Amino acid sequence: MFETAMKKNSKNGKNNDEQARNFSRQFLYALLILMALAALYSTIAGSLENKKEISLSDVVAKINAGEVSEISVLDSELTVKMKNGETLQAQKEQETGFTETLKNYNVDPGKLKDVKVQIQTRGFMNTLFGVIVPIMGPVVLIGFFIWFMARQVQRGSMQALTFGQSRARLINPEDGKDHVTFKDVAGVKEAKEELKEVVDFLKNPKKFLDIGAKIPKGVLLMGPPGVGKTMLAKAVAGEAGAPFFYMSASEFIELFVGVGASRVRDLFKLAKKAAPAIIFVDELDAIGRIRGAGIGGGHDEREQTLNQILVEMDGMETNDRIIVLAATNRPDVLDPALLRPGRFDRRVVLDLPDINDRVAILEIHSRNKPVEDDVQLRVIAERTPGFSGADLANLVNEAAISAAREDRKKVGQTDLINSIEKVMLGPERKSHILSPEEKKIAAYHEAGHALVATSLIHADPVHKVSIVSRGRAAGYTLKLPSEDRHMYTRSHFLDEMASALGGYAAEKLVFGELTTGPSDDLQKAAAVARSMVMRFGMSDKIGPSVLGEREEMIFLGRELTTERNYSEETARLIDEEVKHLIDNAYSRAREVITSRRKKLDAIAEYLIEHETIERHDFETLVKEREV
Ligand code: ADP
Numbered sequence: 001m002f003e004t005a006m007k008k009n010s011k012n013g014k015n016n017d018e019q020a021r022n023f024s025r026q027f028l029y030a031l032l033i034l035m036a037l038a039a040l041y042s043t044i045a046g047s048l049e050n051k052k053e054i055s056l057s058d059v060v061a062k063i064n065a066g067e068v069s070e071i072s073v074l075d076s077e078l079t080v081k082m083k084n085g086e087t088l089q090a091q092k093e094q095e096t097g098f099t100e101t102l103k104n105y106n107v108d109p110g111k112l113k114d115v116k117v118q119i120q121t122r123g124f125m126n127t128l129f130g131v132i133v134p135i136m137g138p139v140v141l142i143g144f145f146i147w148f149m150a151r152q153v154q155r156g157s158m159q160a161l162t163f164g165q166s167r168a169r170l171i172n173p174e175d176g177k178d179h180v181t182f183k184d185v186a187g188v189k190e191a192k193e194e195l196k197e198v199v200d201f202l203k204n205p206k207k208f209l210d211i212g213a214k215i216p217k218g219v220l221l222m223g224p225p226g227v228g229k230t231m232l233a234k235a236v237a238g239e240a241g242a243p244f245f246y247m248s249a250s251e252f253i254e255l256f257v258g259v260g261a262s263r264v265r266d267l268f269k270l271a272k273k274a275a276p277a278i279i280f281v282d283e284l285d286a287i288g289r290i291r292g293a294g295i296g297g298g299h300d301e302r303e304q305t306l307n308q309i310l311v312e313m314d315g316m317e318t319n320d321r322i323i324v325l326a327a328t329n330r331p332d333v334l335d336p337a338l339l340r341p342g343r344f345d346r347r348v349v350l351d352l353p354d355i356n357d358r359v360a361i362l363e364i365h366s367r368n369k370p371v372e373d374d375v376q377l378r379v380i381a382e383r384t385p386g387f388s389g390a391d392l393a394n395l396v397n398e399a400a401i402s403a404a405r406e407d408r409k410k411v412g413q414t415d416l417i418n419s420i421e422k423v424m425l426g427p428e429r430k431s432h433i434l435s436p437e438e439k440k441i442a443a444y445h446e447a448g449h450a451l452v453a454t455s456l457i458h459a460d461p462v463h464k465v466s467i468v469s470r471g472r473a474a475g476y477t478l479k480l481p482s483e484d485r486h487m488y489t490r491s492h493f494l495d496e497m498a499s500a501l502g503g504y505a506a507e508k509l510v511f512g513e514l515t516t517g518p519s520d521d522l523q524k525a526a527a528v529a530r531s532m533v534m535r536f537g538m539s540d541k542i543g544p545s546v547l548g549e550r551e552e553m554i555f556l557g558r559e560l561t562t563e564r565n566y567s568e569e570t571a572r573l574i575d576e577e578v579k580h581l582i583d584n585a586y587s588r589a590r591e592v593i594t595s596r597r598k599k600l601d602a603i604a605e606y607l608i609e610h611e612t613i614e615r616h617d618f619e620t621l622v623k624e625r626e627v
Contacts, residue, residue: 026148030144030145030148034141037137037141041129041133041134041137052086052087052088052089053088053089053090053091054080054088054089054090055090056078056090056091056092056101056105057105058090059071059078059080059088059090059105060102060105060106060107062080062082063102063107063108063111063112063115064107064108064111065111066083066111066114067082067083067084068080068081068082068083068115069081069082069083069115069116070115070116070117070118071098071115071116071117071118072117072118072119072120073092073098073117073118073119073120074120074121074122074126075094075122076091076092076093076094077089077090077091078090078091078092078098098117098119165262165263165266167247167251167263168245168246168247168267168270168279169245169246169247170243170244170245170246171234171237171243171244171246172243172244173237173238173241173242173243179238180231180234180235180237180238181235181238181239182195182196182235182239184231184235184364185228185231185232185235186353186357186360186361186363186364186389187228187353187354187356187357187358187360187361187389188227188228188232188350188351188353188357190348190349191221191232191348191349191350192232194219194346194348195219195232195235195236195348196239198215198216198219198236198240198323198325199236199239199240201215201321201323202236202240202242202276202278202321202323203240203241205276205321215323216323216345216346217313217316217322217323217324217342217343217345218313218323218324218325218326218343218344218345218346219323219324219325219326219344219346219347219348220284220325220326220327220328220331220334220338220339220344220346220347220348221233221325221326221327221328221348221350222327222328222329222331222347222348222349222350223327223329223349223350223351223352224329224350224352224388225329225388225390226388226389226390226391227350227351227352227353227388227389227390228350228389228390229282229327229350230246230280230282230327231389232350233246233278233280233325233327234246234280236278236323236325237277237278237280240276240278242276242277242278243271243274243277243278244277244278244280245267245270245271245274245277245278245279245280246280246282247267247279247280247281247282248281248282248283248286249281249282249283249284249285249286249287249288249326250283250286250287251263252264252287252305253286253287253301253302253305258301258304259301260287260301260302260304260305260308261304261305261307261308263305264305264308264309264312265308265312267279268312268316268322271322272320272322275320275321275322276321276322277321277322277323278322278323278324278325279322279323279324279325280324280325280326280327281309281324281325281326281327282326282327283327283328284326284327284328284334284338285328285329285330285331285333285334286302287302287305287306287309288306288309288326288328288333288334288335288338289302289333289334289335306335306338309338310337310338310343313342313343314342314343324344326344331347352386352387352388353387353388353389353392354484355378355381355382355385355483355484356381358380358381358384358387358392359377359378359381361389361392361393362377362380362381362392362395362396363377365392365393365396365397366396366411369396369400369411370409370410370411371410371411371412372410372411372412372413374412374413375411375412375413375416376413377416379413379417380395380413380416380417380420383417383420383463383480384420385480385481385483385484385485386481387423391423394423395416395419395420395422395423396411396416396419398419398422398423399411399415399416399418399419400415402415402418402419403415421464421470421478422470424478425470425471425473425476426470426471426472427470427471428468428469428470429468429469429470429471430468430469432469432474434467434474439467439608440604440608441507441511441515441517442467442474442475442517442607443467443475443603443604443605443607443608444506444507444510444511444600444604445475445503445506445507445517445518446465446466446467446475446476446477446503446607447465447506447600447603447604447607448502448503448504448505448506448507448589448593448600449465449477449499449500449502449503449506449521450462450465450477450502450603450618451502451506451592451593451596451599451600451603451622452498452499452501452502452505452588452589452592452593453477453479453495453499453502454618454619454622455592455596456495456498456499456588456592457495458489458491458492458494458495458496459479459492459495459496459498459499460479460480460481460482460496461479461480461481461482461615462477462478462479462615462618463478463479463480463614463615464477464478464612464613464614464615464618465477465478465603465607465612465613465618466478466607466611466612466613467607467608467611467612468611468612473520474517479499490532490536490538493528493532493538494581494584494585494588496528497525497528497529497581497582497585498585498586498588498589498592499589500521500524500525500528500585501518501521501522501525501582501585501586501589502589502592502593503517503518503521504518504521504522504586504589505586505589505590505593506593506600508590509590509593509594509597510600525582525585526578526582529577529578529581529582529585530574530578532581533547533574533577533578533581534546534547534548534574535547539577539581541573541576541577542570542573542574542577547565547566547570547574548564548565548566599621599622602621603618603621603622606621
């Protein structure tokens, strides 16, 4: 029953473009039918009327003169065929018979005998085209147009009525294609454990209700983008065999105040009809931000929508058997009212996958792709720390695309390895050709990064250095942590900052001149320094305080962040400390480069010649690692 309701909804949700196209198509049909009818009518009418009309007395005169060969009579119409082949038309009175009329006009009975007289009755077609079509035709056409216009108007008003209906997409348990289960989601063990309870409740609520347990109404899935929040929510529905209503929070909101709230009501109504069911609200932070934090209006709609969600969740009875799952990557900006018990009181955190999870995710996504026997997914997983599930899915897909492009039937290890960089940095831009001078600068710049990174023990090891453009970068030094990291130390930050400034230091030292190349590096180093001072308490002078509370507002659709809860004096101190850290990092980078200048030249020359250097060759080139 609600399936039809959903279908109706999706129908109403058709966009205006499609309707405009439909309208013009129907208009064209109507016009064609009209033209065809007109053409038909005119031929028939033409065939009826294209005859010469004469008076009755003339007919009699012609009979008397012996010129007529045949007369056919149809009602009051006489069709007179002359001996010379001509056909004439005449009218008689309706009431009087044909012979009687001729008698009244003194026809010569002798001559009349020679004329073949046919009395006809109207056939169906003749009646249709001679009588009905001329009268009814215009009426029918006008009627058709009125109906056609009325339909269009009605459709418009229907749309206005369904404006407030929810536009949720529905995945039914019977839909084989979209059926996701926990098996399809790799890793995220704790999240799965937590959600298994939800599945259990949807399947046998009695067990929980009998013991007086209250089942959570809402579960909030938190985690960075692409870690599988949506997928996990779908899997809950798939495991429980319950319908899954999917809607992104921003889809509630329209220009008009009240529409969002009405859509929320409608969504919950639909879900209740379909219970047990899962409602999934993606990107909850789009409406769930802290209320009253906006300037410049436009917030009423968002707040009303949020309020309506809260109201609906409060009104939900345990035996409604609906569970609201929501996803966000910004739990920090959510309104506290959403998080209190009885609403989204369960919170499930999804982390970026660790190495074993990455292997599992890669396995899942290469399941339906033919791969070479020598493919080692663990090697790929080792090289992809920090990748999300979505990145890994994308990586496998890119590898398959590149194999197919080269007409190979199976995906090889090299395809996968090459896709790592493609996913990280964008596709290679081989056409982006550097002049010999630029190439030299780029080579020294990247060599600077790589040499500093490899010389400092707390920096991530170098995996690859290249001066082939990729995405926006003219060259890159690929550094990857040797294992998954969940915490960062002060020493790591200091070494990373120094290696970020390695390119700058190399350019300055070798060429005595600077380019725009290091601008990104400078920004990165400054951001790390500022975070160290203001967020992590890693500066001696400032100590363990967090400065600059983040307060976010939305103004005309843009996020404004204000971060000022300290005095002018502290501000100056922060700037000093940031500068101190950056200067320090720079002098360390310069020191490495000056003392190992020969190595720098060796790496740069290798790069100028080969453009890319892999980890193994790089390490033999640099050899020892300084502590
Ligand atoms: P989110 O909602 O967290 O942004 P999605 O659930 O939409 O992320 O994930 C995007 C895609 O990434 C999925 O369709 C899936 O292909 C892949 N993916 C993400 N995490 C996993 C995982 N743990 N196991 C398998 N595939 C995953």
